[in-house]
Amino acid sequence: EKGGYDHFMLKEIYEQPRSIRDCLRGRIYPEEGKVQLGGIKEFVDKLKNIDRIIIVACGTSWHAGLVGEYLIEEYARIPVEVEYASEFRYRNPIITEKDVVIAISQSGETADTMAAIEMAKEKGATIFGICNVVGASIPRLTHAGVYTHAGPEIGVASTKAFTAQVTVLTLIAFYIGQQRGTITSSKLIELLTELDSIPDKIQIALKSNDIVKEISEKFKDSRNCLFLGRGSGFPVALEGALKLKEISYIHAEGYPAAEMKHGPIALIDEEMPVVVIATKNSSYEKVISNIQEVKARKGVVIAIVTEGDIEVKKMADYCIEIPDANEAFLPLLATIPLQLLSYHIAVLRGCNVDQPRNLAKSVTVE
Numbered sequence: 001e002k003g004g005y006d007h008f009m010l011k012e013i014y015e016q017p018r019s020i021r022d023c024l025r026g027r028i029y030p031e032e033g034k035v036q037l038g039g040i041k042e043f044v045d046k047l048k049n050i051d052r053i054i055i056v057a058c059g060t061s062w063h064a065g066l067v068g069e070y071l072i073e074e075y076a077r078i079p080v081e082v083e084y085a086s087e088f089r090y091r092n093p094i095i096t097e098k099d100v101v102i103a104i105s106q107s108g109e110t111a112d113t114m115a116a117i118e119m120a121k122e123k124g125a126t127i128f129g130i131c132n133v134v135g136a137s138i139p140r141l142t143h144a145g146v147y148t149h150a151g152p153e154i155g156v157a158s159t160k161a162f163t164a165q166v167t168v169l170t171l172i173a174f175y176i177g178q179q180r181g182t183i184t185s186s187k188l189i190e191l192l193t194e195l196d197s198i199p200d201k202i203q204i205a206l207k208s209n210d211i212v213k214e215i216s217e218k219f220k221d222s223r224n225c226l227f228l229g230r231g232s233g234f235p236v237a238l239e240g241a242l243k244l245k246e247i248s249y250i251h252a253e254g255y256p257a258a259e260m261k262h263g264p265i266a267l268i269d270e271e272m273p274v275v276v277i278a279t280k281n282s283s284y285e286k287v288i289s290n291i292q293e294v295k296a297r298k299g300v301v302i303a304i305v306t307e308g309d310i311e312v313k314k315m316a317d318y319c320i321e322i323p324d325a326n327e328a329f330l331p332l333l334a335t336i337p338l339q340l341l342s343y344h345i346a347v348l349r350g351c352n353v354d355q356p357r358n359l360a361k362s363v364t365v366e
């Protein structure tokens, strides 16, 4: 049932080219520059005129929501707020009939996310779901939704469900952008053509497995680890840190790279591995100076870089290459080596990768 893999988590990491392909199927038409989302089609007029979108979720799904914020603001030009469901539900938030709330949940059963939906619904908001488990409670509570179609996820740590959530959010951003005219059709043709090739690029990113395994040997006994990224690399850093802590029990924190100097920099010494998302995109130069700051304090830098990178390689202790891609798709690719890193470190530490202590696959109590 693990298809020859040692753990479900590894199997699910390797399934991602296929799960993303399944998620895209029937939804993108690159040649025509068209996105089709049957699930939310009837709300298209509402989406054309909304003032803001609120995303609610927990854990990894909340990280996907943060990526969604970047994408929706960039391509649909609608302000987005991303909320922890547990905080949102108890805060007496301001919600009106004009709002669209997007609830993200792999299991579709998370108690806090369900309660947040119920509250927003009572206040008249339109609720969309992004869920993986078909027919779960959340899809039944929402007005409309888009399934991730990642297939069953058995490993407690979310991997393929996360990338499928990000894929759906990308589609939603493009779909609304297409309807509102905030993306030109030529741009959409270009983006969708590239999105169509992302499963193949994920396949290439998976080839980093051997080098990631070697790096894991070096850091398996670390007690702490910092993850840094900018832009949509920031939620990727958060997700990398969460994965590492939940399955290997190493204390890890994710930060926007520029926040480092406002506190976490005090932690850096030769014992501190710092994983940096340093791919070639609009924040590349800024990230390079953050790497220099870490190196100046003797931190050990593990960088996720774009294939063929030269600059970061001069500074970082270890580099993991991923294929070049439009910034919109960076989270889908940069996440892959971080999943592998947490997996190998956990295996080397003898941890129960698929069933980490104290965690459950669906959190049905608040």
Ligand code: F6R
Binding pocket: 058, 059, 060, 061, 062, 104, 105, 106, 107, 108, 109, 110, 113, 156, 157, 158, 159, 242, 246, 361, 362, 363
């Ligand atoms: C992390 C993880 C959890 C879940 C969170 C939300 O790997 O699995 O953080 O993401 O419990 O679960 P869902 O998405 O089922 O609502």
